[in-house]
Amino acid sequence: MTTEMNLEQKFQDYVDAENKIEPKDWMPDRYRKTLIRQISQHAHSEVVGMLPEANWITRAPSLRRKVALLAKVQDEAGHGLYLYSAAETLGADRQDMVEDLLSGKAKYSSIFNYPTPTWADIGAIGWLVDGAAIANQVMLCRTSYGPYSRAMVRICKEESFHQRQGYEIMMTLARGTEKQKQMAQEALNRWWWPSLMMFGPTDDESPNSAQSMKWKIKRKSNDQLRQEFIDKTVPQAEFLGLQVPDPDLKWNEERGHYNFGTIDWEEFYNVINGNGKCNKQRMDARNKAHDEGEWVREAANAYALKEQKRKEQVAA
Amino acid sequence: MSKNKDNWKIWEVFIRSRNGLSHKHVGSLHAPDAEVALKNARDVYTRRSEGISIWVVPSEAITASSPDEKEPLFTPADDKVYRHPTFYDIPDEVGHM
Numbered sequence: 001m002t003t004e005m006n007l008e009q010k011f012q013d014y015v016d017a018e019n020k021i022e023p024k025d026w027m028p029d030r031y032r033k034t035l036i037r038q039i040s041q042h043a044h045s046e047v048v049g050m051l052p053e054a055n056w057i058t059r060a061p062s063l064r065r066k067v068a069l070l071a072k073v074q075d076e077a078g079h080g081l082y083l084y085s086a087a088e089t090l091g092a093d094r095q096d097m098v099e100d101l102l103s104g105k106a107k108y109s110s111i112f113n114y115p116t117p118t119w120a121d122i123g124a125i126g127w128l129v130d131g132a133a134i135a136n137q138v139m140l141c142r143t144s145y146g147p148y149s150r151a152m153v154r155i156c157k158e159e160s161f162h163q164r165q166g167y168e169i170m171m172t173l174a175r176g177t178e179k180q181k182q183m184a185q186e187a188l189n190r191w192w193w194p195s196l197m198m199f200g201p202t203d204d205e206s207p208n209s210a211q212s213m214k215w216k217i218k219r220k221s222n223d224q225l226r227q228e229f230i231d232k233t234v235p236q237a238e239f240l241g242l243q244v245p246d247p248d249l250k251w252n253e254e255r256g257h258y259n260f261g262t263i264d265w266e267e268f269y270n271v272i273n274g275n276g277k278c279n280k281q282r283m284d285a286r287n288k289a290h291d292e293g294e295w296v297r298e299a300a301n302a303y304a305l306k307e308q309k310r311k312e313q314v315a316a
Numbered sequence: 317m318s319k320n321k322d323n324w325k326i327w328e329v330f331i332r333s334r335n336g337l338s339h340k341h342v343g344s345l346h347a348p349d350a351e352v353a354l355k356n357a358r359d360v361y362t363r364r365s366e367g368i369s370i371w372v373v374p375s376e377a378i379t380a381s382s383p384d385e386k387e388p389l390f391t392p393a394d395d396k397v398y399r400h401p402t403f404y405d406i407p408d409e410v411g412h413m
Contacts, residue, residue, distance in 0.1 A: 025383050071363075078360050085344045088326065094346060095323050151343070158364070300324075304348035 015216050020146040023089040031215055034208070035145055036092045038217065043083035044101045044108035050076045051282050052116045053125060061119060068165045069122065075158050082151040089147045102287050110268065111198050113276030120173055120180075120187035126166015128188075128195040128233065134159050135229045136199065144216040167236065174240040181241075188237065189245045196260075197268045199226040205265075230258050326375040327353040329360075331367035339371050347372075 008028050014021075021027055050073045057073065060066035084094055100106035111129055116122060137159065140152040173184035200206055200222040212218040220228075230249075237244050248261035270276070324346040330339035342361050347353035353372040362370070381389060397403050406413055 022383070024380065074363065078363060081345060081360050082343060088344070093323065154343075300348045300352055304352070307349060307351070 039087040046080035086147040123169030124187035124191040130162040330371040332369040
């Protein structure tokens with residue numbers, strides 16, 4: 001017990017001195033478990049995040065928009081893979097993680113359970129959803145676990161194009177016809193609040209946050225990140241000439257931040273608990289894709305086996 | 317869903333970003349064989365012209381030093397300052413050496 005405590009204290013001192021933890025270093029069991037949970041959920045979110053957008057690839061309004069969207073969706077797949085790999089360095093098993101997602105046992109970001117009824121939603125997702133994700137991920141570049149931090153650095157580098165392509169879509173619509181502008185406005189109305197929810201519950205409702213901050217897994221609190229996102233995004237909405245759908249939104253000179261209205265946490269928990277508009281649709285789509293890929297995996301295995309046998313024959 | 321667990325092997329990926337530089341570790345991936353590992357590495361790690369050459373190595377083929385050995389392995393070098401050029405006093409008049 002005492003040695004365990006000493007080890008924990010040594011670990012904390014090491015982290016406090018801004019050192020990174022690497023896979024084979026000693027770490028408290030709860031640190032490992034927290035990271036596996038967080039990183040695998042993050043990976044699942046990237047994977048499920050492909051679905052709402054893939055919905056629009058075949059209907060993108062121009063070739064320029066289509067190649068950008070394809071590249072973005074392909075990036076999300078890659079990001080999922082970087083993150084699964086990072087979780088594996090902690091001893092998580094890839095197949096377990098995949099199966100937990102497919103069976104519905106694992107969580108992923110609730111934002112992807114909202115529908116994308118119009119092309120403007122693709123713009124709003126890039127601008128707001130990727131914007132919120134980037135705020136979180138920029139912070140995670142400095143997380144204390146080395147492989148997670150390195151995955152985040154790669155991801156952040158790639159994601160900045162995602163947000164810019166989204167904002168460009170919004171800008172084109174906002175400067176278009178009255179009808180197009182209205183489409184952009186409606187997409188902003190749909191995505192504003194769910195985007196704010198992406199940062200998670202308020203600090204006083206987020207029991208695990210303090211420990212994660214202490215271990216420097218997280219470097220900023222949910223509320224802090226949310227506020228930064230709002231402060232950065234409101235002027236961008238103003239530039240577009242669109243209205244943020246929050247009557248309480250007001251610049252607070254004294255605080256140097258925007259005040260904003262109350263988030264509907266009931267909706268948040270409702271979507272987390274599986275009652276969002278698209279929870280079932282997303283899981284069905286993911287399972288279908290996995291099942292339909294079965295023959296590819298089988299063929300790859302058969303081919304690998306055949307090649308191995310061929311090599312052995314040549315060698316003999 | 318698959319009944320039995322047959323994870324593909326893990327491969328570590330190393331990329332040379334341009335000639336003149338060494339291959340550098342960039343991450344890992346799963347693949348059934350080396351050939352597919354190379355193809356996957358190309359898709360996962362070089363979507364933005366990050367490399368001109370890829371190595372893939374089965375993770376299991378790597379032998380790593382243990383963090384517990386950090387002290388005996390690496391601290392002996394710390395007090396050997398005479399291995400560095402600044403340890404030696406050469407008058408300025410001699411010029412750059």
